[in-house]
Amino acid sequence: MKRVAASLVACLVLAACGGSSFEQPEPVAPDRAGLSEETLARQLAEAIAYPTIAKAGEPGHNAEVFAQFQAFLAREYPRVFEQLDVTDLGHGTLWFTLEGSDASLDPAVLIAHQDVVPVEPGTEGGWTYPAFDGVIADGYVWGRGAIDMKGHLVTLLAAMESLLEDGFAPQRTIHIGLGADEEVAGIGAGLMASWLEERGRRAWFVLDEGGSLVLDMPLTGRPTALIAVGEKGYLTVEVTARARGGHSSSPPQRTAVGLLARAITAIEDHPFEMSLEGGPVDEMLVALAPDMEGLQGFAASNPGLFGALIVDAMKDEDAPRAMLGTTIAPTVIEGGIVENVLPQHATALINLRLHPRTSTEDALAHLREAVAGLDGVTIKPHAPGSEAPPVAAMEGRAWEIVAGAAAAFAPEGTPVAPSLLVAGTDSRFFAGVADNIYRYSPARIEMEDLSRIHGTDERMKISNLPVMADYFRTVMVEAGTSGAE
DSSP, rough: OHHHHHHHHHHHHHHHSSSSOOOOOOOOOOOOOOOHHHHHHHHHHHHHHSSOOTTTTTTTTTTHHHHHHHHEEEEEOOOHHHSSSEEEETEEEEEEEEOOTTTOOOEOOOOOOOOOOOOOOTTTGGOOSSSSOOOEEEEEEEEETIIIIIHHHHHHHHHHHHHHHTTOSSOOEEEEEEESSGGGSSSHHHHHHHHHHTTOOOOSSESSSOOOEETTTTTSSSOOEEEEEEEEEEEEEEEEEEEEOEESSSOOOSOOHHHHHHHHHHHHHOOOOOSSSSSHHHHHHHGGGGGGGHHHHHHHHHHHHHHHHHHHHHHSSHHHHHHSSOOEEEEEEOOOOOOOOOOOEEEEOOOOOEEOOOOOHHHHHHHHHHHTOOTEEEEEESSSSSSSOOOOOSSSSSHHHHHHHHTTSSSSOOOOEEEESSSOOOOGGGGTBOOOOOEOOOOOOHHHHTTTTTTSSEEETHHHHHHHHHHHHHHHHHHHHHHOO
């Protein structure tokens, strides 16, 4: 008993002396646009009515609809299109520049994407209102793209429009980028990043989608402003197994299909390391700890001390586990064309979402190590992958602006928590030309509505829209009037 007590005392002493240094940001002074719910809801509803669906590998797909949508934006936000320098980067991508008075300051970049995902065939009847009608009803704007991400786009442009109406003249240059192919992993954001690189410019920070103010955060059941300071990389590998072909009546001991099955099993049985290292999960836990109860809250406030226990607990759930390391997901398998013929090769595609501490080179080496004992199995990239961007700073003036504005427009007492986005965004293209990349859309959203993204009955609460515009206006004012960082 004495040993147990001594251990507990030691833990308390260590907890008091160590742990994460993450601190809650101070709210910045709000700069409100004073825009009405009715106006913003109408603009979003009309934006939804343009089915801006891109297609992988076809940059010109749906060009007429995108042109119509951009003409609509020019009508709704005339000052943005007339007073800012607007560059058509091609493939539907628009790049806006509001020149600052001090050219020595690196620009701030805020981006959004115009494209949306299609409605899955056969699910149209499940929508309360047609997906591309842009219906305003029951306190929401309904339709594809309401959250992802025309609500974000409309309120961003509305915020800039209001600033220009007030004569906003920033010290720091501000860029707004509107891509047209984010949902199909296209090249629009890459064109934006190239524009900066070609001119020898580097963004002070980039702000994109990826986090939000979750009203019922699963770990706490309370509101949390989640700002993604990192996101995962992407790599799909092709696993091929080769063996003797021939008639199925006299198969070898190891067929190509059987060998591929063994390879997939070997890879899944050789997972990547799961830990709190190299990402923002420990800072996220510290931010959430005050809203967590008992020992759970105590452990979360001291991830350096209880890291192993935290990792063990998070590994039990799919979503939390994805934040701890690189994930392995076999998604496609092919082999054989006739039931009585042995294929000479069988192939599987395995999708990896790379943790910031895992490079594409490291990932390939890890997988090849898993199948080293299986003769006839090879692994190669299916297509070029993308590295995980560096984790952004959780201190300094850029963080203070992005996170401080999130705190300013959140319900009182809401923690701001850094997080790791397990999916991918356009912002990854800026990894080589930006000091920090943040991902946050300030809508107040419940988990149930988040599940509608890319699904049925996507919708945005109308009361969110003025708050979102105020957030973007505040960020641009703070960034535009901040001097040397």
